[in-house]
Every structure is written in structure tokens, then in C-alpha cells.
Amino acid sequence: MNLFADMRVAVIAALDQMVAEGALPAGLDMSNVAVEPPRDALHGDMATNAAMVLAKPAGVKPRDIADALAAKLAADGRIVAAEVAGPGFLNLRLAPSVWADVTRAALAEGVEYGRSGLGRGVKVNVEYVSANPTGPMHVGHTRGAVFGDALASLLAFAGYEVTREYYINDGGAQVNVLARSAYERYREANGLEPEIREGLYPGDYLIPVGEALKAKYGASLLERPEAEWLAEVREFATAAMMEMIRGDLALLNVKMDVYSSEKALYGTGKIEAALAQLKAQGLIYEGVLEPPKGKLPEDWEEREQTLFRSTAFGDDVDRPVQKSDGSWTYFAPDIAYHFDKVERGFDMLIDVFGADHGGYVKRMKAAVAALSNNRVPLDIKLIQLVKLFKNGEPFKMSKRAGTFVTLRDVVEQAGADVTRFHMLTRKNDAPLDFDFDKVLEQSKDNPVFYVQYAHARVRSVLRKAAEQGVDVTPAALARADLSGNTHEAELALAKKIAEWPRQVEIAARANEPHRVAFFLYEIASDLHALWNRGNDEAQLRFVQENSDITAAKIALASACAVVISAGLGILGVTPAEEMR
Numbered sequence: 001m002n003l004f005a006d007m008r009v010a011v012i013a014a015l016d017q018m019v020a021e022g023a024l025p026a027g028l029d030m031s032n033v034a035v036e037p038p039r040d041a042l043h044g045d046m047a048t049n050a051a052m053v054l055a056k057p058a059g060v061k062p063r064d065i066a067d068a069l070a071a072k073l074a075a076d077g078r079i080v081a082a083e084v085a086g087p088g089f090l091n092l093r094l095a096p097s098v099w100a101d102v103t104r105a106a107l108a109e110g111v112e113y114g115r116s117g118l119g120r121g122v123k124v125n126v127e128y129v130s131a132n133p134t135g136p137m138h139v140g141h142t143r144g145a146v147f148g149d150a151l152a153s154l155l156a157f158a159g160y161e162v163t164r165e166y167y168i169n170d171g172g173a174q175v176n177v178l179a180r181s182a183y184e185r186y187r188e189a190n191g192l193e194p195e196i197r198e199g200l201y202p203g204d205y206l207i208p209v210g211e212a213l214k215a216k217y218g219a220s221l222l223e224r225p226e227a228e229w230l231a232e233v234r235e236f237a238t239a240a241m242m243e244m245i246r247g248d249l250a251l252l253n254v255k256m257d258v259y260s261s262e263k264a265l266y267g268t269g270k271i272e273a274a275l276a277q278l279k280a281q282g283l284i285y286e287g288v289l290e291p292p293k294g295k296l297p298e299d300w301e302e303r304e305q306t307l308f309r310s311t312a313f314g315d316d317v318d319r320p321v322q323k324s325d326g327s328w329t330y331f332a333p334d335i336a337y338h339f340d341k342v343e344r345g346f347d348m349l350i351d352v353f354g355a356d357h358g359g360y361v362k363r364m365k366a367a368v369a370a371l372s373n374n375r376v377p378l379d380i381k382l383i384q385l386v387k388l389f390k391n392g393e394p395f396k397m398s399k400r401a402g403t404f405v406t407l408r409d410v411v412e413q414a415g416a417d418v419t420r421f422h423m424l425t426r427k428n429d430a431p432l433d434f435d436f437d438k439v440l441e442q443s444k445d446n447p448v449f450y451v452q453y454a455h456a457r458v459r460s461v462l463r464k465a466a467e468q469g470v471d472v473t474p475a476a477l478a479r480a481d482l483s484g485n486t487h488e489a490e491l492a493l494a495k496k497i498a499e500w501p502r503q504v505e506i507a508a509r510a511n512e513p514h515r516v517a518f519f520l521y522e523i524a525s526d527l528h529a530l531w532n533r534g535n536d537e538a539q540l541r542f543v544q545e546n547s548d549i550t551a552a553k554i555a556l557a558s559a560c561a562v563v564i565s566a567g568l569g570i571l572g573v574t575p576a577e578e579m580r
Helices: 003-020 048-059 061-074 096-112 139-157 173-189 204-217 226-250 268-279 331-345 354-372 409-412 416-423 447-467 474-478 488-511 514-536 547-571
Strands: 046-048 079-085 089-094 121-127 161-168 258-261 284-287 304-310 319-322 348-352 378-383 386-392 432-435
Touching: 003 046, 003 048, 003 061, 048 089, 061 089, 079 409, 089 096, 096 474, 096 488, 096 547, 121 139, 121 378, 139 161, 139 348, 139 378, 139 386, 139 409, 139 488, 173 204, 173 226, 173 514, 204 226, 204 331, 226 409, 268 284, 268 304, 268 331, 268 354, 284 331, 304 354, 304 447, 319 331, 331 348, 331 354, 354 378, 409 416, 416 432, 416 447, 432 474, 447 514, 447 547, 474 547, 488 514, 488 547, 514 547
Parallel strands: 121 161, 121 348, 161 258, 348 378, 386 432
Antiparallel strands: 046 089, 079 089, 284 304, 304 319
């Protein structure tokens, strides 16, 4: 049940009647007609902008449309009042029975309540994490992993066919650096002093890799030149790093559907095929780029390169795909990888990148637009930095220095559930502070605690009611007489439950899973408010002497818990049964 969608259907039906009667002209575009909560709850339960968006194309005053629409809607038994406000806004007040129906729907559907068909038939690829396979994941990767995983779950809940994908950056120079770093640990395992020169990865995490190399090769690599051992060690070390990364992701309960390799694009004709597709459209040419603005890099030279005409799709400058020496730029395999995703039949692509990839957005969108003939949209979500604090002091992290704070460090101290929820308490493009003391604090100021506490409170009251002989199964609670749940605090909670399906679709359309976390905090606040009112007003307490009244009260609370559980499921967080 999606009450807001249902009421929009009623509004559209009334408008169609007005068209049939000649009060409105035929052929009006009603796609922008919306039904949503009013800005001020005092104005009603819902509001529609129908008159305001249709007035100009219809050539009718908005107030006249609103008056006629209000008269039509007055015949709907769910609507007790349709009031025109201002120049033509229409506020709706719903019958108390509507909120009882919402409660019953949530109980009947369980955690499926709010699931949408918005994305039915649409195949979406969500690529996230994609950390270089050069070491364990750090706290910055953690935020991207949580965001991408929650977004994928949100889209699946909204009906999309979702593929979770990790792109292994194993084709660039960084994996050669990894191989040389691992080789030094291999030398160390053979009793030699490692030479961790500047530019290599100094972290201790490579010591086990060196020992594993010794176990496989003994001392046989020591006398061989780099040209002979580099490829073998690179493959071995990359595999070891990916095993470590998979283990890190498992700590966060992140599981990918597909792992794609950059290296697999080289020497297979895939890069050439993607560029041939662009060339056939006249988008690949030989040319010389203008020098970059500002101070010229020391290695810049005016030379002819193979360029992609990305400016034809909104980019600032055309982008090189092949250097003058014939080697590919970093952009070329990325084009090929996204061409592969288009060829796999996805209808929408989402990339989750670190904030340092901001300059890559326009060129990547241009490539996908060209490769798909503007059929497949690409949304790129940039993940801002995480500032880590403990005991009031900031943590420093640097992969090269070997002193970075790992994902494992964070999860082992804060727990997977706390980590996941807190990483979604800010929009992805806003910086986020992660303070170990605050995220574990038991207070209203800690969103994850506050939401979990709400769910645990409901579970507690259900156990108490069951001990008194009340049937607390969802089916039994849905049969309860809910007509007595009319207090403003009870209605506020029921109205918030009604908003959940709408919020799912809003969040899914925007690709913004943080909206789910925000909504959970709001509904938890309404539950806590009702609970606290019960401390002073006995008639609002969930467990009453009369078992029928108890059933009605806890039906509402249980419906709230259904929404919290569904929302936490999207975020990848396990609902708390009790607080300890």
C-alpha cells in the first residue's frame, strides 16, 4: 500500500472527469501533478499542486481548477475535507480510518511494506568500492562501500534489477609498485634486509605476502632479474590483496555480484572495439590539445594525440585516449569497461567514486552517452572524505606511509551495524566525521542508537504484551479495532508510517540512500515521543489493562517497527531486539 500514490490516482481520476465534462481541455500533461505532505501539518494531511501546474496549459485560473477538484474529491470516502488555499493549492484531510488501514497494511505486508515497482524491468549496474588492489581498505573506502551497497539495496527494494560490481584496477602502474613492494618482503622472508625505498608501499600487511611468496618459490626469485619475476609476483600479490579486500568487505556484509578486471581489457581487443565504436561516429580524431590553464606541468609538450571529442557531449575539453607513443591513457580502458557494461544490456549505470575523481565526471558521462547513443544514463556519486576521531584526537591515514586506519580497524571497534548506519548520516557529497566515542554513545544525539532503541522498545513491549496473553502476531494485531488510536501523537506516528513507501521512491529516484537513514530517525522520534507521552498520560501507554486496547496500541507500535526493520534492512543494519 502506497497511500500517497493511491491518493494521486484519485486526484488524476477527478481531473480526468473534469476533462470529460469539458471543465478542462483534453491532452493535458499530468505527469507533474503531485500529492505530498503539506509544508505545515496544520493545513491538513496531504496537499496537491494539481491546479497550480495545470492552470497555464489549461488556460484556466488555478483557483477555479482547485474549487472544481475539491468538489470532485469530496465524494471520496477517505477524504473528510478538501480545502483550497492561497492561489490554488488544495489541502486534503483524511478520515481516521485511513490511518488504521495504513497500520493494517504495514502489519500484513511486513518488511515488504514500502517495496515499490518503480524500477520494474530496469537493469541497473552499481559499481562501487573499486579500490586499487594494493592494500587493505581504509576508512575512506568504507564510506563508499556502505553507500554503494545501501544504494544497491534501495534500488532493489524499489523494484530495479540490480547488479553490484567491483572494478579491479589491476592494469596500471600501481600494481607494479605493489609487486616491487611485495618482492622486498619476499627478500625479508629469505633473511635479507628489505629495501623499502620511497614510492613503495611500506605497510606491514605485505609481510605475509612475502612469506607466502617464499613458501611458493623458496629462494628461486632472488637471483632472477626483475623482468623475469615482476609479472609473477604482480599476479600473486594482486590476488592476495583482492582476497584481503574481499575479507574486509565481508566484515561490512558487502558482497559483490561481479568482479571485473581492468587487466582483462588489455590485449583482448576490447579497448580497440570501444574506440572503433566512437570513431564510427566521428568522435575520435588526431589532434593537439591546448596547453592546460595556469602553470604548465614540467612534462607537458605540444604533441599530436588520439582524442575523444567529449566536448560534443558537454565536457570542457576533448580527452586523449592514446598517447603519441601508442600507449593507452588511463581513460581508454575506462571507456572500454563502460562500453562493456552498455553491451551487457544495462539500462542505467551508477559509479561511486572518491571525491578526488570529480574531474572525471564529465568525460565519463560523455563517453557513456556516446557509446549508448544517449540511451543509458550514467550517474556518478562522489563520496567525500571521512574524518576519524578518537579521544578527541584526529586519526591520520596514508596508504603509502603504512599508518592508515583500515576498514577492519573501524569495524572491530565500532561494529558493522554502527559503522554502516553512521556512514549514511550525511549525504554522500558532504564531509563526514566519525568519532568512535559519539557513534557508540547512548543518546538521542546518536542516530543509530536512537533508531535501534525505538525498534528495541517495540520488541520489548510486544514481549510484555505476550506475557499477559495478548496475541501479538501481525495477523492478530491487524484484526484489532484501531478506531481508538486517535490521539495526535498516535496519528502522527501512523502518518509517518504512511510516508515510508513515498520516501523509498524519492530516495531511489535520487540515488540517495541517506534519505532512508534520515527518515528512520524521524519515525523513531515519533515513536519515542508517543512513548514519552505515555509516561504522563496513562491512556497512551502501549500495554493497558484491557487486552483489546493493548492490541490496538501495540498494532501501531508494531507497524512502526516494521518500517524501521525494512529501512535498516536497506541500510544493511540488523534491527536490535533489545538494548544492552
